[in-house]
Amino acid sequence: MRTMRFFLLIMSVVLPQHISGQKILDSNQSDPNAMEWMQGFPPSEERTVSAIDGSFFQFPALRYSVCHMRQFMPTTEVKASTDRHYKFKVKLDSNIDRVTFLPTNSSDMMTFKEALGVNYTDGLLILHKGKIVYEKYFGALQPDGVHAAMSVSKTFTGTLGGLLVEEGLLDENKTGVDYVPELKDSAFGDATIRQILDMITGLKYSEDYSDPKAEIWAFSAAGNPFPKPSSYNGPNNYYDYLKTVEKDGNHGEAFGYKTINTDVMGWIISRVTGKSIPELLSERIWKPLGTHHDGYFQVDGAGIAFAGGGFSANMRDMAMFGEMVRNMGKFNKKQILPEALIRDIMKGGDKEAFSQSAYGSLKGWSYRDMWWITHNEHGAFAARGVHGQTIYIDPKAEMVLVRFSSHPEAKNAKIDPTSLPAYHAVANYLLNK
Amino acid sequence: MRTMRFFLLIMSVVLPQHISGQKILDSNQSDPNAMEWMQGFPPSEERTVSAIDGSFFQFPALRYSVCHMRQFMPTTEVKASTDRHYKFKVKLDSNIDRVTFLPTNSSDMMTFKEALGVNYTDGLLILHKGKIVYEKYFGALQPDGVHAAMSVSKTFTGTLGGLLVEEGLLDENKTGVDYVPELKDSAFGDATIRQILDMITGLKYSEDYSDPKAEIWAFSAAGNPFPKPSSYNGPNNYYDYLKTVEKDGNHGEAFGYKTINTDVMGWIISRVTGKSIPELLSERIWKPLGTHHDGYFQVDGAGIAFAGGGFSANMRDMAMFGEMVRNMGKFNKKQILPEALIRDIMKGGDKEAFSQSAYGSLKGWSYRDMWWITHNEHGAFAARGVHGQTIYIDPKAEMVLVRFSSHPEAKNAKIDPTSLPAYHAVANYLLNK
Numbered sequence: 001m002r003t004m005r006f007f008l009l010i011m012s013v014v015l016p017q018h019i020s021g022q023k024i025l026d027s028n029q030s031d032p033n034a035m036e037w038m039q040g041f042p043p044s045e046e047r048t049v050s051a052i053d054g055s056f057f058q059f060p061a062l063r064y065s066v067c068h069m070r071q072f073m074p075t076t077e078v079k080a081s082t083d084r085h086y087k088f089k090v091k092l093d094s095n096i097d098r099v100t101f102l103p104t105n106s107s108d109m110m111t112f113k114e115a116l117g118v119n120y121t122d123g124l125l126i127l128h129k130g131k132i133v134y135e136k137y138f139g140a141l142q143p144d145g146v147h148a149a150m151s152v153s154k155t156f157t158g159t160l161g162g163l164l165v166e167e168g169l170l171d172e173n174k175t176g177v178d179y180v181p182e183l184k185d186s187a188f189g190d191a192t193i194r195q196i197l198d199m200i201t202g203l204k205y206s207e208d209y210s211d212p213k214a215e216i217w218a219f220s221a222a223g224n225p226f227p228k229p230s231s232y233n234g235p236n237n238y239y240d241y242l243k244t245v246e247k248d249g250n251h252g253e254a255f256g257y258k259t260i261n262t263d264v265m266g267w268i269i270s271r272v273t274g275k276s277i278p279e280l281l282s283e284r285i286w287k288p289l290g291t292h293h294d295g296y297f298q299v300d301g302a303g304i305a306f307a308g309g310g311f312s313a314n315m316r317d318m319a320m321f322g323e324m325v326r327n328m329g330k331f332n333k334k335q336i337l338p339e340a341l342i343r344d345i346m347k348g349g350d351k352e353a354f355s356q357s358a359y360g361s362l363k364g365w366s367y368r369d370m371w372w373i374t375h376n377e378h379g380a381f382a383a384r385g386v387h388g389q390t391i392y393i394d395p396k397a398e399m400v401l402v403r404f405s406s407h408p409e410a411k412n413a414k415i416d417p418t419s420l421p422a423y424h425a426v427a428n429y430l431l432n433k
Numbered sequence: 434m435r436t437m438r439f440f441l442l443i444m445s446v447v448l449p450q451h452i453s454g455q456k457i458l459d460s461n462q463s464d465p466n467a468m469e470w471m472q473g474f475p476p477s478e479e480r481t482v483s484a485i486d487g488s489f490f491q492f493p494a495l496r497y498s499v500c501h502m503r504q505f506m507p508t509t510e511v512k513a514s515t516d517r518h519y520k521f522k523v524k525l526d527s528n529i530d531r532v533t534f535l536p537t538n539s540s541d542m543m544t545f546k547e548a549l550g551v552n553y554t555d556g557l558l559i560l561h562k563g564k565i566v567y568e569k570y571f572g573a574l575q576p577d578g579v580h581a582a583m584s585v586s587k588t589f590t591g592t593l594g595g596l597l598v599e600e601g602l603l604d605e606n607k608t609g610v611d612y613v614p615e616l617k618d619s620a621f622g623d624a625t626i627r628q629i630l631d632m633i634t635g636l637k638y639s640e641d642y643s644d645p646k647a648e649i650w651a652f653s654a655a656g657n658p659f660p661k662p663s664s665y666n667g668p669n670n671y672y673d674y675l676k677t678v679e680k681d682g683n684h685g686e687a688f689g690y691k692t693i694n695t696d697v698m699g700w701i702i703s704r705v706t707g708k709s710i711p712e713l714l715s716e717r718i719w720k721p722l723g724t725h726h727d728g729y730f731q732v733d734g735a736g737i738a739f740a741g742g743g744f745s746a747n748m749r750d751m752a753m754f755g756e757m758v759r760n761m762g763k764f765n766k767k768q769i770l771p772e773a774l775i776r777d778i779m780k781g782g783d784k785e786a787f788s789q790s791a792y793g794s795l796k797g798w799s800y801r802d803m804w805w806i807t808h809n810e811h812g813a814f815a816a817r818g819v820h821g822q823t824i825y826i827d828p829k830a831e832m833v834l835v836r837f838s839s840h841p842e843a844k845n846a847k848i849d850p851t852s853l854p855a856y857h858a859v860a861n862y863l864l865n866k
Contacts, residue, residue, distance in 0.1 A: 038735075052734070
């Protein structure tokens with residue numbers, strides 16, 4: 001159970017706190033500095049948290065841990081640039097705090113500034129035409145620190161997958177088994193690269209944490225970097241688990257947002273390039289961008305990066321990535337990703353498959369190369385992770401927004417109502433400025 | 434036993450391989466890239482190593498692990514500079530490879546180049562008058578990577594302790610309990626700051642790994658960041674262990690090289706400054722130097738850095754530190770450490786106390802602020818760690834030498850014979866150049 005709980009938590013989906021009937025601390029009350037998590041020499045017992053028992057990832061301790069993931073677990077670097085560091089121009093616009101919007105779950109207008117607290121924001125940065133117009137840090141996030149990206153990690157893996165398709169190293173019509181023969185008995189064996197990249201696979205895989213038989217537990221136990229119980233006889237790492245995934249339904253029919261698609265894509269990418277996801281991300285994207293700070297991935301007991309959710313990175317570095325994508329792959333005087341790849345991502349995935357999924361409330365959206373495409377009138381698209389992480393790109397408004405958060409709930413459905421309309425309102429403000 | 438073994442290994446003192454009667458692989462045969470440790474997706478079972486069972490720290494896997502410590506355990510950063518990165522001038526001198534010396538355990542002359550392999554060197558850098566005259570990388574070490582510093586870590590903690598004495602924040606005549614009341618029942622309670630800094634304390638503490646009752650096991654188990662066995666009821670972190678250390682003999686009489694002196698100094702430093710050793714090292718030394726790469730410390734389950742041995746750092750960054758000390762605390766246009774502190778270190782510690790210790794074979798040496806002072810005709814002094822780590826400063830020759838190694842044996846007595854005379858020979862070469 002200890003193992004299970006750990007992985008419940010590192011998979012970043014915690015059970016809502018209010019189930020217990022307790023009042024949830026607001027963003028000020030839960031400020032991790034004021035709460036003194038892991039502060040003092042030694043920290044007090046009640047403020048000491050750990051990955052082993054999962055306590056580090058329970059709100060409000062979560063608000064500390066998201067900025068210190070590697071203090072709790074083994075990791076491997078995504079190396080930053082060692083030269084040609086990119087420096088953003090900064091031209092802050094204090095009006096942004098006063099931009100108002102109507103949350104989708106309310107009839108009361110809210111200001112952009114009010115939304116920061118409501119969403120337990122740890123950091124928010126907005127670029128307009130490449131210049132920083134807004135940049136704030138809260139909680140445990142420091143300008144030179146990093147924050148857990150949660151499922152924003154998927155977008156990096158998906159983008160690398162799309163890049164290899166574009167470069168011809170992967171054929172999007174070939175299947176998993178064509179690249180990783182060990183997948184032959186797995187559901188991924190006959191899934192195409194395109195189906196995996198767009199998560200339109202039919203997988204017997206539940207992320208229902210209330211079900212002790214849900215497959216998420218087996219995946220989590222396999223990837224646990226800590227000692228396994230002596231009774232454990234399951235797979236010993238992420239890849240070994242992926243070989244055992246069973247099929248449910250047909251591939252190509254419906255969008256199913258399942259983390260293991262990303263991890264199998266990570267495996268395929270590593271097999272064909274001979275590089276780990278952290279290495280390839282550093283070489284192809286992080287270093288060329290001119291990033292300032294090493295990012296990192298959590299790893300399992302075989303050193304395999306958790307491609308579906310284990311990335312932590314610096315906020316300005318994240319913004320460089322977003323701005324590069326907004327500029328059709330070009331940044332810091334280099335064409336870092338092919339323009340055709342970005343065009344393909346922006347065109348989006350299968351809207352019909354998406355509309356039939358559990359994410360149907362995101363009306364008209366689609367999913368492509370592990371990006372969320374809004375298909376709104378600005379052509380906005382985003383990387384998204386639980387607890388409020390995002391890189392939101394609005395091409396029409398020439399805006400890139402990065403937010404790191406530590407919202408008590410892991411469900412973006414709770415966070416989107418005061419986020420998506422806020423982003424759109426700022427985009428409109430910048431567009432008309 | 435699994436816990437014990439893990440800590441045997443992270444304490445960096447492995448049992449000699451030849452006990453088993455096997456022939457030890459030489460430096461070429463044990464090249465970690467050729468051996469493919471943790472390479473492949475996934476790595477093969479026989480090339481997968483782990484901190485949990487200690488396999489990552491057994492030679493020859495050790496040769497991979499020393500450059501990837503954080504892939505195996507929780508860590509916390511020693512942040513590098515974010516601006517004013519220092520760039521060394523480089524003027525390589527190929528003659529250094531041909532400098533010859535007489536190893537102290539042989540009657541056959543050896544070249545400096547030959548000694549590289551004999552010592553399983555992973556990296557060696559020599560500064561002469563502040564310029565890089567020699568710089569080589571082997572094995573798993575990359576120019577932009579880091580390497581475990583082992584007990585060279587102690588020198589950083591000791592230097593910070595000396596700095597606080599110099600600045601008056603610590604009184605070297607006061608005792609442990611004056612700063613950390615929790616030490617009142619510990620042997621450190623009545624040890625002075627000076628005695629702790631120079632390791633002339635009387636401690637009931639054995640690092641004899643062949644004795645299952647040696648205190649090292651209890652210290653190691655306390656600091657283990659992995660889940661403790663359910664039967665475990667000992668201290669839960671480094672500090673909790675330090676409170677339990679018993680006295681053996683009197684303080685002030687003999688030099689006793691025991692890691693826990695450094696860890697208690699780390700505690701005292703953190704208590705009086707309110708900062709962890711990684712934070713303070715970054716703030717006072719690593720950032721001012723203009724280092725390029727974050728270093729890191731391994732941490733225990735309470736987030737406490739292993740001050741006595743847990744540091745990993747980049748080789749050029751290490752060289753900046755050495756050059757700063759050689760220049761009496763000045764570097765990168767800043768006085769980083771007080772000149773008086775460096776003078777005090779160079780003057781050395783109690784030679785009489787040193788000569789009576791197990792390190793008496795280092796004739797005429799002493800130990801001060803966790804530096805080893807040779808008192809040779811060049812006034813050389815060094816930071817030293819097992820498996821061959823060193824920062825060796827030769828003031829007369831205006832030379833700083835940094836070496837990272839992964840020698841099969843943890844005993845420097847096996848490594849010094851082909852190292853110390855080699856350093857001295859290069860110093861003489863540079864002096865007469």
